[in-house]
Amino acid sequence: MLESLGLLSPALFGQLLLGLINGSFYAMMSLGLAIIFGLLNVVNFAHGAQYMMGAFTAWMLLQWAGIPYGWALLLAPLIVGLSGVVLERLFVRRLYHLDHVYGLLLTFGITLIVEGLYRKAFGSAGLPYANPMPGGLRTGLGYLPYYRLWALLASLLICLATWYLIEKTRLGAYLRAAIERPDLVRSFGINVPRMVTLVYGFGVGLAGLAGVFAAPIYNVSPTMGSNLIVVIFAVVVIGGMGSIKGAIVTGYLLGLTEGLVRYYYPPLSDTVVFIIMSAVLLIKPAGLFGKGAIAQHASTALDSKPRRMPQWRAPFRWAFLALALAALATVPFVLYPVFLVKVLCFAVAASAVNLLLGYMGVLSFGHAMFFGFAAYVAGYLAKVWGVTPELAILGATLVATALGAVVGLLAIRLQGIYFAMSTLALAQMVYFFCLQAPFTHGEDGIQDIPRGMAFGVWDLKSDLSVYFFVLLVCGAALLMVARLVHSPYGRIVAAVRDSEPRAVSLGYNANRIKLSVFVFSAAITGLAGATKAIAVQIATLTDVGWHMSGELLLMTLVGGLGTIVGPIVGALALISMQTYMSELQDWVTVAQGLVFCVVVLAFRGGIVGSLAGSWRRPSQPSARQVLTPAAEPTIR
Amino acid sequence: MHDIHDTQALLDVRKLSAGYAGNQVLDDVQFHLLRGEVVTLLGRNGAGKSTTLKCLMGFIAEKTGSITFEGQPIVRCPPEQIARLGMAYCPEERGIFSQLSVRENLLLPPVLRDGGLSLDEVYALFPNLRERSASQGTKLSGGEQQMLAIGRILRTGAKTLLLDEPSEGLAPVIVKLIARTVLELKRRGFTILLVEQNLRFAAELADRHYVMETGRVVDMLTREDMQRDTGRVEAYLGMGHA
Numbered sequence: 001m002l003e004s005l006g007l008l009s010p011a012l013f014g015q016l017l018l019g020l021i022n023g024s025f026y027a028m029m030s031l032g033l034a035i036i037f038g039l040l041n042v043v044n045f046a047h048g049a050q051y052m053m054g055a056f057t058a059w060m061l062l063q064w065a066g067i068p069y070g071w072a073l074l075l076a077p078l079i080v081g082l083s084g085v086v087l088e089r090l091f092v093r094r095l096y097h098l099d100h101v102y103g104l105l106l107t108f109g110i111t112l113i114v115e116g117l118y119r120k121a122f123g124s125a126g127l128p129y130a131n132p133m134p135g136g137l138r139t140g141l142g143y144l145p146y147y148r149l150w151a152l153l154a155s156l157l158i159c160l161a162t163w164y165l166i167e168k169t170r171l172g173a174y175l176r177a178a179i180e181r182p183d184l185v186r187s188f189g190i191n192v193p194r195m196v197t198l199v200y201g202f203g204v205g206l207a208g209l210a211g212v213f214a215a216p217i218y219n220v221s222p223t224m225g226s227n228l229i230v231v232i233f234a235v236v237v238i239g240g241m242g243s244i245k246g247a248i249v250t251g252y253l254l255g256l257t258e259g260l261v262r263y264y265y266p267p268l269s270d271t272v273v274f275i276i277m278s279a280v281l282l283i284k285p286a287g288l289f290g291k292g293a294i295a296q297h298a299s300t301a302l303d304s305k306p307r308r309m310p311q312w313r314a315p316f317r318w319a320f321l322a323l324a325l326a327a328l329a330t331v332p333f334v335l336y337p338v339f340l341v342k343v344l345c346f347a348v349a350a351s352a353v354n355l356l357l358g359y360m361g362v363l364s365f366g367h368a369m370f371f372g373f374a375a376y377v378a379g380y381l382a383k384v385w386g387v388t389p390e391l392a393i394l395g396a397t398l399v400a401t402a403l404g405a406v407v408g409l410l411a412i413r414l415q416g417i418y419f420a421m422s423t424l425a426l427a428q429m430v431y432f433f434c435l436q437a438p439f440t441h442g443e444d445g446i447q448d449i450p451r452g453m454a455f456g457v458w459d460l461k462s463d464l465s466v467y468f469f470v471l472l473v474c475g476a477a478l479l480m481v482a483r484l485v486h487s488p489y490g491r492i493v494a495a496v497r498d499s500e501p502r503a504v505s506l507g508y509n510a511n512r513i514k515l516s517v518f519v520f521s522a523a524i525t526g527l528a529g530a531t532k533a534i535a536v537q538i539a540t541l542t543d544v545g546w547h548m549s550g551e552l553l554l555m556t557l558v559g560g561l562g563t564i565v566g567p568i569v570g571a572l573a574l575i576s577m578q579t580y581m582s583e584l585q586d587w588v589t590v591a592q593g594l595v596f597c598v599v600v601l602a603f604r605g606g607i608v609g610s611l612a613g614s615w616r617r618p619s620q621p622s623a624r625q626v627l628t629p630a631a632e633p634t635i636r
Numbered sequence: 637m638h639d640i641h642d643t644q645a646l647l648d649v650r651k652l653s654a655g656y657a658g659n660q661v662l663d664d665v666q667f668h669l670l671r672g673e674v675v676t677l678l679g680r681n682g683a684g685k686s687t688t689l690k691c692l693m694g695f696i697a698e699k700t701g702s703i704t705f706e707g708q709p710i711v712r713c714p715p716e717q718i719a720r721l722g723m724a725y726c727p728e729e730r731g732i733f734s735q736l737s738v739r740e741n742l743l744l745p746p747v748l749r750d751g752g753l754s755l756d757e758v759y760a761l762f763p764n765l766r767e768r769s770a771s772q773g774t775k776l777s778g779g780e781q782q783m784l785a786i787g788r789i790l791r792t793g794a795k796t797l798l799l800d801e802p803s804e805g806l807a808p809v810i811v812k813l814i815a816r817t818v819l820e821l822k823r824r825g826f827t828i829l830l831v832e833q834n835l836r837f838a839a840e841l842a843d844r845h846y847v848m849e850t851g852r853v854v855d856m857l858t859r860e861d862m863q864r865d866t867g868r869v870e871a872y873l874g875m876g877h878a
Contacts, residue, residue: 176735177744184731187693188745188792189719 010142012263017148019259020252021217024155025051027251028210029228030235031162032203034247038179039199042092042103043417048229049114050204054080054211055220056118059129069132073212080208085201092200093193094601100417101363102600105557108550109596111226116589118222126221151213158209159248166244175199227428230546234277234425237418240290250288267436274429278410281422285413328471337463341535343568343575344474349528350555350567351481352521357553358562359485360517361497363420366407366427367525367552372544373430374400374526375533379446380439382534389452389460393473393530400526401519403430408518412511424546431544445540449533466535473531477524482564484520493517525552554592557599560606569607646671646796646827647692647705654691654699661687663851665701669796669829674822676830676838679848680873685831686728688848689798692829693725694718705796720748724794728801728831730785732773739769742788749793758787761817779810786817796827803834815840835869847872 029047036044044050057079058072067075087110095102136145166172178185178192186192211225218224231254239250254273262269280288332340349371356362378396381387387395411422434440441447451460460466484490496503496510504510533539542548551574559570574592581588603610645668652665662684669675677685690696692703694715703711706721724745733741742758742765759766762783768776776784782802789797802818803811811834818828818841832838838845839862847855849872857869 173736173740173744177733180733180735181731183695183715184725184727185744186715187695187719187725188789189716189748190746191714191716193714 012260013142015259015263016256017144017152017259018217019255019257019262021148021152021155021213021255022258023252023255024152024159025210025214025228025251026232026235026255027159027248028155028162028206029232030239030247030251031159031244032206033232033236034241034244035166035175036200036203037241037417039175039182039196040088040092040103041096041100042107043100043421044200044203045104045107045229046087046110046114047107047204047207047232048225048227049111050080050084050207050225051211051214051228052118052222052225053083053114054208055129055215055218055224056122056211056222057208058212058215059127059220062129069212069216073209076212077205077209080211081201081205084204085197087204088197088200091597091601093197098604101357101420102604104363104365104417104420105553106597106600108553109593109600111229112547112550112589112593112596114593115222115226116586116593119589120586122222124222126219126224129215129220131216147216151217155210155213158206159251162206163244163248226546230424230428231273233421234273234428236287237414237422237425238273238277238280238287240287241418243289246287246289270432270435271429274425274432277422277425278429281410281414332464332467337467338536339575339579341463341467341470342532342579343572344470345528345532345535346552346555346575347568347571348474348477348481348531349525350552350559350571351478351564352524352528353552354556354559354561354563354567355481355485355521355524356518357556358566359490359497360493360514362514362518363417363553364423364518364521365420365546365549365553366423366425366430367522368544368546368548369407369427369430370400370404370522370525371529371532371548371552372434372539372541373403374529375539375543376434376440376446378530378533379449379539382452383446383449384439386450386452388456389454389469389534392452392534393527396530396533397523397527400529401523404519404522404526405515407522408515412515412518424549427544427546427549431541431546434544435541440539440541443541445538446533447538449537449539451534451537460534470531470535473527477527478564478568481524484517485564550596551592554596554599556606557604558595558606560609560611561604563606563608566606566608573607644670645704646673647829648703649688649692650702652688652691652699652701652703652711654687654696656687656696661851662691662699665848665851665853667846667853667856669827671827672822672825673844674818674828674830674842676832676842676845677848678832678835678838678845678869678873681833682850683848684851685848686800687851689725689800689829689831692718692798693723719792719794722749722794723796723798724789724792725798726785726789726800726802728804730781732776732781732784734772734774736773737769738765738771738773738776738784741773741784742769742791745788745792747791747793751795752793753790755791758790761790761820762787762813779806779813782806782810782814783817786814790821795825796829797821798829800831801833802830803832803837811837833873835866835873839863839866845869 029051033044033047036042054076057076058069061067061072061075062069091106092103095106131147133147133150136143137149166175174185174190174195178190178195182192214224235250235254236247238254239246254276257276258269258272261272268275284290349367353364353367356364374396377399378392381392381395382389407423407426410426411419414422435442451466453459454469458465458469460469492503492508492513495506496508496513500510529543532543555570555574556567557570558573559568560566577591578588581591599606647669649665649667652662653660654662665684665688677688679685687696691699694710694713694717699711701711702709705718705723708721710718710721733744736744742755753761764780765783765787768780773781773784786799786802802814806814815837818830821828830838830842843859845857845862846853847857847869855868855872862869
């Protein structure tokens, strides 16, 4: 009957089936993510990479050892899970007593390493995995391939079994109790640290299993997990972190919705999850199944207490300033000016990220959307409308500001890690928009953007003159950031970071302060992106992708959180790495991942933070939580 | 007072120092428990009583000195290992799991050794809990939560109980019930270390009292000392002026 109404055509049936299968992957993945977050307090960014590892392990088992699908179904999750156990024991464990942000950043670094290595080894084109169950059923509704039916049923079973294990068994009761009070559960004689390790292994193994299920349906490719993880984050934000049932139900619903949208309006199919997420954020910020408000302290454990740079006496300060200006003026004659231009632009963008993370304790994982989108707008204005560069930059900055206001309104009510995940997901929405909108020229990007005449008189054709133009713009932007940080308003921002309830009790509207700083930061990032587009003459998808957001964060971290100079140093370090190692390609990603991990694990002050720290008080120990046993997750 | 170190001491704490985030809270704490005794740690807020219990249970990893329990050094042991030696801990804030029902809360701690109470025996001690066994743990009244927190650790077979301020914030009737329970447990051979601020409650129950002040044990009183000379303790607790 449905068919006669034209509602359920075979094509729609196929999309719905695929949607359900994707939904079961979403469910399995967000389930693992939710358990891991509950017990370890770590948002496992590497979940997508571990899904990819599952698929590749199955592929390698088949190709190299001749082990068929059936065994791979058992072995691959086990191998991936074991790799998770090792990871937890060696690295993740060290971060439990710190803010969530570090767990996210560490696993982000691990993701870069794993993806880079797999790309190096297998190329990024993707490899086929033979369908272990060819053939299918012809039903009245449409063709039903056996394998898809199997994948659907098996993964549904896995989800239900996991739910039963956690909600109905004794082991699950230990787990739920340990999420609330790990210390007490330990005092009952249960080895919680071991449980934590195993739970991480289990969650990671689930991701690996989803990867094995996916291998015959999609190609096995190193990037298969990297877009999935962002969707999973959106699923988690929609469902609310606390609920196992919520993770499963939300996963399936969203998969189904995607299938429907892919049939009725394909252009929206990649973004629909993020649109739903935005709507949920507006209506019920704790998520559909989340319980109550998400109350977490803003990053009290962040190593970002703004350190003051050593104060020089006045004559020295003037001498230093003169020296710095002289250096800035002469350096383009020594180094390639376009390289310097990049460093300057990224330094500005990184200081905008730092303004949020270092000074306000808020991690935005989506700043690429402001950077990249402004780059596109500036490119379009300069190339198609033919406006002068300063107007193109101004226009693009305004657009980025508006975008920042929208994103900020949606996300600012979320705390801590939820904020990071939702900004990441919203940025992905912007990414897909840029991928599909005609004016961005898709994969090609906007190329040959004319530099034009600044203010109608200053010809920017030569690299040298563009350097001084960028120096002017970026110098002004950096001064603005520094001015904000050291202004009385900056003190209020610091107060909100240190204790939001206290700031609120003193009569400050914390959300409004956070929002305005977020919008300011978006504007500055947009300015940087626009300037970059004009000066380097190209705006591409790379500038909007989440890897770019990660790079901006990395610059901030490497340089030193909560310092003015840090992001500049960080940008210099990273752009040098990219420029001078560019022939190594995938190794750059791996190296970036390594740097991420090292900085997060051992070097949280960054270059500037560590230098300044050792300069001022060489012997004083830092006031970390020395007494929290490293193995004990502190979960509120 | 410290020369009565008995080789038979069930729990022997010597030169225990510990702290949080670089602030020293305990400084050379020294005391012991004999098997079957009920002993209290008395002292003002911030004297280090709760911290002492947390050290004994292994929650605070960074500590120096020696703690011997059942003849074994446990100063370096994690909580789960100490639990298996027969020690159990009931926190001041009770730590009832909101995700679990009363019954599930009671059944959560695994039985680690013989000699624990059965569920029915726990219900016999605290009849209220039987009535509310299906309720969510955190929906109970303060007194019922305290009963649940104590009842929960009786099943495990642990014979040494660390109770952190069990009488705090409770109605007098409930305090009496808790006191009766403690005496009943003593009769059954449990060894109990209580942290208390309620002097009358403590005096009624305990065989001996240690007084803590600024992270040290400064005095020890027997039950007789306490009855003979209440002023001695009240002076430490600053109650004489009230």
